[in-house]
Amino acid sequence: MFNSAIISVVDDDELILISLDSLLRSYGYTVNTYNSAYAFLDSCGPEQTDCLISDIQMPGMCGVQMYEALAARNAHIPTLFITGMPGLPPQFSARVRKPEGYFSKPFNTDALLACIERALKRRI
Template sequence: MFKSAVIAVVDDDERMLVSLDSLLRAYGYTVKTYSSALAFLDAGDCEHTDCLISDIQMPGMCGVELYEALAAKNAHIPTLFITGKPGLPPQFSARVRKPEGYFSKPFDTQALLACIERALKRGR
């Protein structure tokens, strides 16, 4: 485990933020939560984030747009996407080159943790 790894979680659902914060902290990660993609970008934490978990569909800037904004800044953070909607949104595969993982809510927490570990091993 990468105990000192910083995981950023971006989701407009407060319950999901609290749930993932608790889960990831229980496994020894440092967690930072953001209620929107813009809040994450405004915080300026890109350089200090080892892995990003982002909801796909959020008001304002969606998770895919966040991914694109980070790529435009040359901030290639390993990214896992989560969604409450069934199926991939239109053009997801064309716009997201290398997602570390894609999970529909509710998701298997062990699969999510394993995916985070793989992403951290690969790094940026």
């Protein structure tokens, strides 16, 4: 299966980056991984990303702050959030308008892949 979409994954957990990179590449996606929100924002990632998967809790800038920074740049990338924390953080729903998805770790990969596909179809 070949998908021309570029998926960026931002997470401070190297094992998550490796596993999502492997999973998404096996479905034909091009994958870029970043170990922090700053690394993503300081790269050309925002301009080259069709769908973003981001951890919420990260040192420095959290995923919600990165989402807000992208919105301030007028970069509206379909975003799926993943987290190791149970339940939504209190500030999440007040600050994130339209996330494509929210997944607690460990997450169901079929549900994640289906969510990515829906997000990419809406982006076209």
